[in-house]
Amino acid sequence: MITLATLDIAGTTVDEGGAVYRVLAEVVAEHGTPAAEADIRRWMGADKREALAALTGDPGAAEELHEKFVARLHTAYAETPPRPLPGVAEAIAELRERGVRVVLTTGFDRQVTDPLLASLGWRVGEQLDGVVCAPEVAAGRPEPDMIVEAMRRTGVDNPANVLAAGDTVLDIRAGRAAGAAMVVGVLSGAQTAEELAGEHPTHILGSLAELPSVLAGELSRG
Incomplete structure (x- = not known):
């Protein structure tokens, strides 16, 4: 799970x-x-x-x-202020309602990340369970350090209980390096399905908004 x-x-x-x-x-x-x-x-x-x-x-x-x-x-x-991708805020809320903790990981540092998330009204303890920035760990992507730190902060010990998602090849490499059970590439960013598929994610989705239904399907099959 x-x-x-x-x-x-x-x-x-x-x-x-x-x-x-x-x-x-x-x-x-x-x-x-x-x-x-x-x-x-x-x-x-x-x-x-x-x-x-x-x-x-x-x-x-x-x-x-x-x-x-x-x-x-x-x-x-x-x-041009950033905004949540369509359906993503709702998907995050649904995941958290189901008991899935949600931690954002990013190659940005806090100088960029904190004002960006504040502009969206996203706060740890309210819409999110944590945020890990690359400078806070030993190495950024493709190393798994940010995912490992997210696990540490949320008390999740087993990568079999972890899903890692992102729109780049490096996101997928980091998820695989962490041993995450689900490594999801999304096509809402700058890289193509062909580029992402070359890294062998477990899933490729058009948008993160699809994630709750995909997780529900995985649970029913499990």
Whole structure:
């Protein structure tokens, strides 16, 4: 039985208009190292400091570049506020009503995550059971550390009780590395069904809004 769902934020639970990767590409290009779209896509879902260091080839500038990225992203979000993807808030509420704890995981740090979630009115202890940001663990995706930390914070010991969902290849790799019983790719973000399927998730859904019915179906078969 699934008792914990770990869900990515941008592109999985929240529609932020693709701003994060647009801004990431801008910051990298302004540093003098323009990145091809394929290179940006490889870092979707990753810790943003790690992405900036790798994409620019300049780890020493990562902190300064991250500060620029955060400021630019706040401006983008002020101009076009993020919003929950259709049906996702309702799906999260339904999961929690069934006793499934819901923890968001993200490659953002708290500078981005906390204002973003506050703008949605999502709070730990009310709409959510926790939030884990990549800088709070030893390694971001594709390592399983954020999922393991979500398990620790919610008292879930067995990965057989865990569902991990996200819209990127790195989300799926992290879920598989954690040994999660269900590893769900969603098509509401920037990566395609073909890209996600190559990582062998247990499910690919059009939207996280479908998750409660999928879980109900798994329970009835179990």
